[in-house]
């Protein structure tokens with residue numbers, strides 16, 4: 001399949017088509033999936049001198065990586081759950097581990113953009129806004145923690161008044177301004193990394209769906225027109241793959257997220273609504289998130305469908321929240337509206353592990369995947385080249401498997417999310 005029409009596809013800067021696999025091939029590592037997890041892992045491995053083949057069922061960046069909000073957040077999904085599990089035995093060392101890990105994705109992305117000259121509209125600055133007054137205490141504690149790790153210059157608490165000066169809205173009760181966080185054109189990043197991997201000798205295939213994987217002593221990927229034999233396999237198909245159901249079913253739930261962009265705003269209007277050109281997301285469980293693109297459209301995402309069904313009319317669903325946030329945009333036209341599927345994990349800790357001896361997987365970043373996919377690319381590459389420390393930490397986390405999801409669908413997840421939304425409504 002081709003990529004769906006959206007803002008990213010309309011402004012893509014790399015039109016390379018990679019061939020489909022025809023015939024058999026033998027490599028060190030074979031990767032399933034050409035989103036950020038797949039391409040980031042391919043670059044890591046190719047840089048370390050391994051021969052790599054990557055199979056993408058559709059086009060590179062076809063999935064969530066080419067449809068997301070473009071916000072590179074400084075939090076890993078499932079941080080609290082990780083600390084709870086690790087803290088029991090590792091105390092402060094666990095906090096330090098998680099704190100430092102959360103910034104590694106940013107460093108990899110920055111370094112890769114510079115090294116391979118990837119043009120993806122990189123900008124800095126996030127504002128995490130407090131939706132409710134009671135959220136403020138948690139925010140202040142977060143700022144204190146950041147300062148204790150030496151981030152005084154990067155992270156500051158902004159009062160209600162100061163946030164109202166930065167953004168043309170009265171919705172929030174202050175927020176955290178984080179200058180280390182990034183925002184970017186996610187599809188162009190993904191394509192730039194695929195190009196980097198190919199330039200290092202990786203075989204990149206599009207329109208090449210992996211139909212079956214075999215682990216054990218002689219791992220193989222089977223496709224319609226060829227077989228790839230490898231020493232190890234990486235499964236990076238996230239919410240879109242249906243492989244290894246025996247091992248992975250019931251851990252990851254597809255959630256449909258909506259996203260849209262306005263027509264380009266005038267320079268004055270863009271400055272009026274978002275003085276410092278920051279990416280913004282609020283503190284609700286089901287949140288709104290937005291940022292200005294390079295051509296000054298407002299990209300606005302929010303409202304999540306956890307039922308696994310697609311959203312009928314994304315623009316109609318999201319526009320009221322956009323206007324509620326910025327009344328000044330009430331007459332602005334929506335240029336693109338689309339959906340994508342994110343992989344949600346019950347405790348939000350990324351699902352990382354290995355089965356059948358030689359099949360590794362990383363998936364389910366619960367909406368925080370741009371940085372996390374790069375962290376996991378590094379974790380997987382380290383594991384595949386013999387350094388298992390971080391991989392073992394992730395593979396060791398407990399996850400809840402929801403039995404019978406093939407019959408219940410996303411029912412359990414939907415129920416859980418409705419509960420959280422209901423609690424938030426009561427607290428409003």
Ligand SMILES: Cc1cc2nc3c(=O)[nH]c(=O)nc-3n(C[C@H](O)[C@H](O)[C@H](O)COP(=O)(O)OP(=O)(O)OC[C@H]3O[C@@H](n4cnc5c(N)ncnc54)[C@H](O)[C@@H]3O)c2cc1C
Nearest residue numbers: 033035036037057063064065068069071210237340369370
């Ligand atoms: C609307 C939306 C907004 C988001 N906003 C943000 C945000 O602002 N910030 C953030 O950090 N994260 C965000 N996310 C999450 C983020 O986009 C994902 O976590 C991340 O892109 C996951 O990357 P991935 O490579 O693991 O998966 P994907 O990008 O989904 O890629 C998986 C790929 O595997 C391929 N595939 C599947 N099965 C097979 C097979 N059998 N054979 C071959 N190929 C296969 C698919 O075609 C697909 O291209 C958002 C997600 C969505 C949907």
